[in-house]
Amino acid sequence: KQEVTQIPAALSVPEGENLVLNCSFTDSAIYNLQWFRQDPGKGLTSLLLIQSSQREQTSGRLNASLDKSSGRSTLYIAASQPGDSATYLCAVSSTGTASKLTFGTGTRLQVTL
Amino acid sequence: EAGVTQFPSHSVIEKGQTVTLRCDPISGHDNLYWYRRVMGKEIKFLLHFVKESKQDESGMPNNRFLAERTGGTYSTLKVQPAELEDSGVYFCASSQVPTYGYTFGSGTRLTVV
Numbered sequence: 001k002q003e004v005t006q007i008p009a010a011l012s013v014p015e016g017e018n019l020v021l022n023c024s025f026t027d028s029a030i031y032n033l034q035w036f037r038q039d040p041g042k043g044l045t046s047l048l049l050i051q052s053s054q055r056e057q058t059s060g061r062l063n064a065s066l067d068k069s070s071g072r073s074t075l076y077i078a079a080s081q082p083g084d085s086a087t088y089l090c091a092v093s094s095t096g097t098a099s100k101l102t103f104g105t106g107t108r109l110q111v112t113l
Numbered sequence: 114e115a116g117v118t119q120f121p122s123h124s125v126i127e128k129g130q131t132v133t134l135r136c137d138p139i140s141g142h143d144n145l146y147w148y149r150r151v152m153g154k155e156i157k158f159l160l161h162f163v164k165e166s167k168q169d170e171s172g173m174p175n176n177r178f179l180a181e182r183t184g185g186t187y188s189t190l191k192v193q194p195a196e197l198e199d200s201g202v203y204f205c206a207s208s209q210v211p212t213y214g215y216t217f218g219s220g221t222r223l224t225v226v
Contacts, residue, residue, distance in 0.1 A: 046217070049213070055199070
């Protein structure tokens with residue numbers, strides 16, 4: 001059974017700092033890994049999708065890496081801004097159960113002025 | 114393109130009542146999913162439709178939950194009778210090809226009192 005863990009659970013950083021969010025998963029047999037952002041009271045916004053054959057994906061100030069063999073992914077946010085404050089969720093789609101996403105509990109990020 | 118639409122956005126009902134949630138996926142997306150997040154826990158898979166057929170309903174908690182997708186367009190999730198532990202946020206997602214990622218709706222926050 002796939003399990004996804006995100007560390008830390010919460011993080012507060014001053015504006016301008018670079019930061020890393022971590023995601024680990026127990027079963028390396030995955031199709032892909034997706035990072036989402038959730039703002040309070042809102043839905044999930046997809047940030048980056050990494051296929052199992054890829055090592056990383058980049059979008060603007062965001063860079064996500066994937067090390068499938070070790071069951072780890074990181075989301076790197078460069079030059080953080082107050083607008084980046086949100087909960088960040090990691091989810092994996094496992095081989096054989098491609099219809100399901102297994103989510104972590106998320107990292108709540110606050111970027112202060 | 115229009116996103117995934119869910120309504121209502123909020124619903125407060127008494128224990129024992131019936132509630133129906135609706136999801137309109139992105140046009141042309143054959144795959145439709147329901148997920149749920151209860152307080153303090155991670156988002157969990159409920160079920161997956163491919164067009165009007167239930168592909169996987171292994172996450173449905175019990176027979177008080179009934180999902181339908183008549184005609185392969187919008188979907189409804191009915192909870193009857195509702196219990197206190199059904200409170201949470203219910204998310205709908207759709208995809209054209211599951212391994213290429215998902216688009217989530219804003220969710221319906223259900224409170225059973």
